[in-house]
Amino acid sequence: MIQIEFSDADLATVRLAHSPMVEVVTSTFALYRPSKYWMYRSWRSRVAPQLPRAGLETFLAVTTGPNCFVPDFLSPVPVGARPRLEEELAVIGATPLEQVAAEVHAAWAGHPAPPEILRFEHDPRRALDDLVRQIRRYFELAIAPFWPRLRAVVESDIARRARTAAERTPRALVSGLHPRLDWDGATLHIGYTRDDHWGLDGHGLALLPAGFAGPSMYTVSAAPSGRALWYPPRGYGRVWDQPAPVQPSAALAAVLGHTRASVLTLLAMPHSTGEVASVLGLSPATASHHLTTLRDAGLVAGDRVGRRLRYLRTGLGEQLANAS
Structure with a gap:
């Protein structure tokens, strides 16, 4: 316990925050522990064949050691709510080299370490620089294509x-x-x-x-x-599923009308006005009108993320959508 x-x-x-490096680290669990992380099968089938040719030897050696331990310095607790990958890589690159070497070797303690791990003892600065570069490359291959979802x-x-x-x-x-x-x-x-x-x-x-x-x-x-x-x-x-057509229940459509019910159904996940219009095939003005009506009824609320206002169902909206 x-x-x-x-x-x-x-x-x-x-x-609450969303860390790119936490996604990087946990994705290696999903990659190399398929029986436990079976729900990532489709992602794994797309990503795994690319890795042997990607020059990621140091990154994979550090994150998939036999002791099932990933060094803590790879996932700094973010200060802001939405750190960028480059911000987190800057923190990783500034980690004291003694700490880097100790944590990397802890992942292989009691086991013969490969050359990629031994480098952290003999040339930790260059090894860390290579690790940061390879993390960036791994993110491009394995995470970036799925990042919006x-x-x-x-x-x-x-x-x-x-x-x-x-x-x-x-x-x-x-x-x-x-x-x-x-x-x-x-x-x-x-x-x-x-x-x-x-x-x-x-x-x-x-x-x-x-x-x-x-x-x-x-x-x-x-x-x-x-x-x-x-x-x-x-x-x-749902990240790994193919997007399904938005189809509200007949009961919800009877209460709100089909289009407005479709908007409320879609907003189980956040969407901007433009995204609502694109997914449902509406004009931006029509999408904005329905969002305003649902917002005024207390069924959805807007949350600004960067420059974009995204809408999500409120608790009342959840109750209505799930009860219908």
Whole structure:
């Protein structure tokens, strides 16, 4: 059992973010542990054949060691809500070389290490530079083609949790996060066989949804940049499905009209006005009209992400869509 000292007062420290490097790290689990991460089969079949020719020897050696340990410095706890990959790579590249070497070798402790790992002992600066370059290349091959869909699922989860916390209580940020997690108001309990007990020690708690986390939850308990929980966002399995035609239920269409019901059905995940228009074959003006009507009825709400306003169903909208 993993136990994290976490009181009601600590709710004020909770924040949500989406980290490209957490997706990179968890994607290696999905890549090399197919029986547990079976839901990524279609992604794996597209990505795996490209890797042997991509010059990723150092990256793969570091992330797939025999001890099933990925160095902590590869996933710095983000400061902002939406860090860019280059920002996180800059943090990784600035990691003290002694820490880099120690964590890389820990992944291979007790096993013969390949040359790519031994380099971190003899020439850690160059080895780290090569690792950063190869992470960038891996992201281009394995993550970037799916990034818009990953981001959409994660943004949906973040917006939904934030809105639920505002409509109910801040406890909603933590409750229901994962089936293995329970909170008694003083301690977070995570039902894994590994025993671990720690507190926030003055750090905030970052909740990091990761589309590649699969069925698992992961903890970051000792990073200089903070404490974190990685968890699978709601609906992460839809990232790998082919988009299906939007078809509202007959009952919902009878209440709202077919077009407006289609918009509400679509907004199970966040979409901008332009995206709603494109998916449903509407003019931008028509899409905007229906979004405004649904917003005024309290069924959807807008959340600005960068320069773009994206709409998502509210709790009331969820109830109506799911009840119909």
